Amino acid sequence: xxxxxxxxxIRTLAxxxxxxxxxxxxxxxxxxxxxxxxxxxxxxWACGISNVPxxxxxxxxxxxxxxxLPAPAEPHSVSFHFLQLEQELSWPIRWNDTNWPxxxxxxxxxxxxxxxxxxxxxxxxxWPDQAEVLEPLLDHWIKANPPCRGDGWHSYTISLRTRNxxxxxxxxxxxxxxxxxxxxxxxxxxxQSHPEHCHGGNHWLENLTALALGGLxxxxxxxxxxxxxxxxxxxxxxxxxxxxxxxxxxxxASYHLLMLDRLVELACSLAVINGERPSWLVGSIEAMTxxxxxxxxxGGAAPRFNxxxxxxxxxxxxxxxxxxxYLQQRPAFSDLRGSIVQLAATDPTPLALAPSAxxxxxxxxxxxxxxxxxxxxxxxxxxxxxxxxxxxPPHLPPHVHSDQLSLELSYRGQWVLSEAGTSVYGNSPExxxxxxxxxxxxxxxxxxxxxxxxxxxxxxxxWGGFRAARKARPRDRQSGVLNDGSCFAAGSHDGFxxxxxxxxxxxxxxxxxxxxxxxxxxxxxxTRRSLHVRQWWHLAPGISDCLLxxxxxxxxxxxxxxxxxxxxxxxEGFGQRTxxxxxxxxxxLPRGEHQLRITLPxxxxxL
Numbered sequence: 017x018x019x020x021x022x023x024x025x026i027r028t029l030a031x032x033x034x035x036x037x038x039x040x041x042x043x044x045x046x047x048x049x050x051x052x053x054x055x056x057x058x059x060x061w062a063c064g065i066s067n068v069p070x071x072x073x074x075x076x077x078x079x080x081x082x083x084x085l086p087a088p089a090e091p092h093s094v095s096f097h098f099l100q101l102e103q104e105l106s107w108p109i110r111w112n113d114t115n116w117p118x119x120x121x122x123x124x125x126x127x128x129x130x131x132x133x134x135x136x137x138x139x140x141x142x143w144p145d146q147a148e149v150l151e152p153l154l155d156h157w158i159k160a161n162p163p164c165r166g167d168g169w170h171s172y173t174i175s176l177r178t179r180n181x182x183x184x185x186x187x188x189x190x191x192x193x194x195x196x197x198x199x200x201x202x203x204x205x206x207x208q209s210h211p212e213h214c215h216g217g218n219h220w221l222e223n224l225t226a227l228a229l230g231g232l233x234x235x236x237x238x239x240x241x242x243x244x245x246x247x248x249x250x251x252x253x254x255x256x257x258x259x260x261x262x263x264x265x266x267x268x269a270s271y272h273l274l275m276l277d278r279l280v281e282l283a284c285s286l287a288v289i290n291g292e293r294p295s296w297l298v299g300s301i302e303a304m305t306x307x308x309x310x311x312x313x314x315g316g317a318a319p320r321f322n323x324x325x326x327x328x329x330x331x332x333x334x335x336x337x338x339x340x341x342y343l344q345q346r347p348a349f350s351d352l353r354g355s356i357v358q359l360a361a362t363d364p365t366p367l368a369l370a371p372s373a374x375x376x377x378x379x380x381x382x383x384x385x386x387x388x389x390x391x392x393x394x395x396x397x398x399x400x401x402x403x404x405x406x407x408x409p410p411h412l413p414p415h416v417h418s419d420q421l422s423l424e425l426s427y428r429g430q431w432v433l434s435e436a437g438t439s440v441y442g443n444s445p446e447x448x449x450x451x452x453x454x455x456x457x458x459x460x461x462x463x464x465x466x467x468x469x470x471x472x473x474x475x476x477x478x479w480g481g482f483r484a485a486r487k488a489r490p491r492d493r494q495s496g497v498l499n500d501g502s503c504f505a506a507g508s509h510d511g512f513x514x515x516x517x518x519x520x521x522x523x524x525x526x527x528x529x530x531x532x533x534x535x536x537x538x539x540x541x542x543t544r545r546s547l548h549v550r551q552w553w554h555l556a557p558g559i560s561d562c563l564l565x566x567x568x569x570x571x572x573x574x575x576x577x578x579x580x581x582x583x584x585x586x587x588e589g590f591g592q593r594t595x596x597x598x599x600x601x602x603x604x605l606p607r608g609e610h611q612l613r614i615t616l617p618x619x620x621x622x623l
Contacts, residue, residue, distance in 0.1 A: 024477060027485035031410035039214035046210065047164075055162035059202060062163070062209040068194075068201045069234035074289055075186040077359050078352075083137050085188055086148040094149055098123045099327070100591025108156055112166040119441050119590070125157075125173040127180040134187055135351050151191065154181075158199045163206060172219055174207045175226040179281075182233055183352060204230040208242055217412045218264075218271045221257065224250040225278040232289050247294075254279075254300045262307035263387035267408060268415050269311060269318035270438075273329040276304045280339050281353075284360035287342075291362070298343070305339040308332060310382050311391065311401075315429025319389060319401035321422065322408070323415035325438040327589040380503050383495050390495045390505040394528035397428035400535075402523055404507030405490045407476045413484035418476040420488050420509050421521040422456040425535065427620050431556035431586075432563070433457055439587035443481035450587065451478040454552060459519060459539045459612070461512055461605075462548040470548050475511025486511070492520065502526035516544035531621045537614040543605055549574065550602040551612065557586045557594040563618065564599055570613040577603040 029037065050058045093106045099120050111124065123129075130150055137143045161168040168177070181200050185192040208227055212219040224246045231243025257265045264272040279301050286292040311318050316333045318324075329335070338353045340346075345361035347354040382391040388405010401424045408416035417435075425433040436455035440446050453460050453474055462472040475488035488511030495505040506522035524536040539551065553564060561581060571577060580600050585593035601614075 024479055024485040027477070028413070028479075028483050031413075031485075031487070033411055036214055036216070036411050043210070043212070043214045050164035055164060058164040059206070062206045068198045069236035069239045071185075071192060071197050072233060072235050072289075074233065075359065078183075078186045078355055079189060080137065080187050083141070083143060085150065085190065086143055086145075088151040089148040090152050091149050094146075094153070096124060096129060098129065100589070108160065109153075111157065111160050111168055117442070118167070121167050122170070122173055125161075125168040125170075126176040127157075127184075128176065130184060131180045131352075134184060138187075138351050138355070150184075154191065154196055158195065163202065169203075169206065171207055171210045171212045171223055174203050175219075175222040178203050178207070178226050178230055179278075182229060187352070200230070201234065204242065208245075215412075216253075216409075217257070217266050217414070218275055220253060221250070221275050222278065224253060225282050229282050229285055232285055251294075251296050254296065258300055258303060259386040261384040261386045262303035262305075262310070263384060263389075264304070265409050266322065266412060266415050267387055267389075267405070268322040268324060269320070269332075270324055270326065270328040271415065272304065272307065273318075273332055273335045276301065276308065276339055277330050277335045279304070280335075280342050281356065284342055284356045287360035287362065288356075301339055302343060305336065305343065307384065307387070308336050308339070310378070310384060311389065312336070312378075313399050313401075313426055313429060314397060317426070317429060317431075319391075319403070319424055320435050320437050321389065321401070321403045321419055321424075322417050323438045324435075325587070325589045328438075380497050381495050381505070383493075383505075385493060388490060388493075390493075392495070392503045392505055392523070392525050394501070394503050394525045394533070396528050396530050396533075398425070398525065398528050398533050399427075400425045400505075400523065400525055402495075402505040402507075404493050404505070404509065404521075407487050408484070410487065413478075413487070414482035416476055416478065416484050416487070417451045417456065418453045418474040418478050419456040419458065420475045420490075420511060421507060421519070422458045423523055423537075424457065425618075427531075427533075432559060432618065432620060434554060434556045434586060436554065436585060437587035439585070439590060439593050441481060441590075446593075447481055448478075455554075455584070457552055457554055459521065459541075459549065459551045461515065461517055461519065461541070461543075462550070463515060464548060472548075472550075473512060473515055475509055486514075500526070502528075515547070517547060518542045527617075532617070532619050535614075535616045535618060537616075539612040539614075541605060541610045541612070543607060543610075545607055547605045548602070549605050549612075550600055551614070553599040553601075554584065554586075555597050555599070557596040559596070559620075561597045561599070563620070564616065566617045566619075567599075568615040569601060570615075571603065571610070573608065573610045574603045574605055574612060577601065 091107050093104050094109055095104045101120055133144050133147050163169060167173055178200060207223060212223050227246035228243055228250060231239045259265060264275055283297050283301060312332060318332055341357035342360060347358040378393050380393055388403055390402045392400040403419055403422050424435060436450045438450055449455055460472045462470040464470050477485040488509040491508040493507040497503045502525060504522060504524045508520040512519055520540040522538040525533060527534045582598045582600060583595055584598040586596045587593050
């Protein structure tokens with residue numbers, strides 16, 4: 017391992033901290049010990065061989081009596097399609113196969129596909145043809161996945177699968193056979209003894225919401241203790257993970273939506289089963305819903321900072337309506353979420369909401385200072401998102417990108433300038449690119465090594481698939497509306513301090529009209545040494561490079577200025593990479609103070 021790699025690792029571990037490292041060591045050690053035990057012994061250690069508590073008669077209103085499941089049929093093969101990858105698996109299927117991408121295998125174990133079949137039946141009035149294999153798949157999963165063997169017993173997959181099984185069993189009571197209920201309880205007990213509190217973030221919230229929901233489904237002291245413990249820990253964790261502006265600490269719209277969806281589902285279940293609406297849970301949902309409405313762009317998109325695959329969470333509009341339906345006690349859809357809200361809406365008086373929760377008309381400038389995002393909406397459908405803030409919690413870098421001072425611009429819900437997004441997880445060249453500064457609309461500074469190769473400095477030092485060492489801190493955040501009606505956002509960070517440089521960026525939107533707007537970007541750089549510089553402008557797919565024909569660059573002190581076009585990609589979801597054009601302005605900055613100004617009149621009549 018090189019010196020720089022060792023330094024990077026030490027920095028990463030220092031940010032994680034000794035307590036979390038100790039938890040991670042215990043978690044990994046427990047996993048290794050489990051794999052060395054017979055499944056029965058491992059299950060006994062996890063307290064999963066106790067008598068299964070009684071399955072409570074709940075959610076009768078969810079039962080789809082008019083939609084009986086197709087008669088079970090053992091197939092020759094089963095086809096699954098998610099993450100843009102379809103696999104035809106021969107029967108009996110292999111639930112764990114090293115030839116598949118691990119994320120795809122995780123999705124196989126989630127049973128989200130079974131929930132989608134259920135949603136299809138609720139909305140359309142009939143089951144899809146694949147539903148005839150649902151019962152064989154449930155039973156085969158139990159048989160082929162003994163405790164502590166394979167990805168099906170990873171704490172994260174258990175969290176998602178148990179939730180999906182619960183709703184399948186509630187909507188189709190015929191599915192709740194003694195063997196399947198035994199497996200469900202066993203999985204919940206296993207999850208309780210294998211928590212991911214060493215990871216924190218969305219994984220730990222997934223564990224806790226699954227345990228809180230699962231404990232509600234059974235009768236008896238063990239189930240009650242499981243529920244109460246999970247609720248107590250969830251309250252503590254939300255107090256820690258939710259930011260003062262309503263955002264989730266990982267600062268990813270996708271994971272924020274995912275966590276909000278889980279919390280609303282749990283809150284509705286509490287209202288139906290116990291008649292409870294805990295103030296701390298209602299307050300968390302209210303704050304997170306305000307955040308969703310604040311960042312929502314026309315068409316239902318959200319800024320794509322950090323990991324942002326749209327298929328990592330339910331659509332924004334669905335989650336927003338789900339949350340508002342719970343808060344205002346009114347169902348919005350005929351799907352499972354709408355049915356759950358309908359059952360929970362027992363009190364005809366809506367909850368008293370803070371004025372911020374009722375936000376409907378976006379302001380010209382919406383600043384989320386703790387999240388570190390600023391939204392400029394000068395009118396006529398133009399929306400710009402600017403990122404200047406804490407990139408992620410020090411201990412939690414898996415979903416962070418090196419996108420400090422990046423921007424995204426959209427017009428009437430269509431992207432004009434946008435980042436690469438997130439198409440893949442794991443350690444790969446594609447993942448490394450999508451997390452790097454070059455995949456975002458940023459200005460980069462770099463140093464030439466002895467061979468002449470330029471080493472571009474990442475303000476957020478991302479590495480591996482889910483790691484980050486140095487993490488730039490924000491400085492001098494500003495935003496506002498000027499007297500002429502134009503608006504701006506500005507900020508800086510300390511990511512270039514170590515090379516004796518600083519960078520301040522100011523974005524200014526003016527002359528907003530139908531199809532037209534003027535964007536000015538001022539990049540001020542002060543450096544104590546000669547540096548290389550490059551600035552990226554990533555066009556969205558379908559946007560002609562003619563859009564930048566009017567670009568005017570003012571850089572009186574820069575040297576060796578060059579421009580170039582590159583074919584990069586835009587990723588909307590996992591496995592999706594659509595080619596698009598990216599414009600790069602590069603040069604060299606001698607020691608001193610420099611101002612690079614881009615003036616860009618935009619005209620997008622073709623959108």
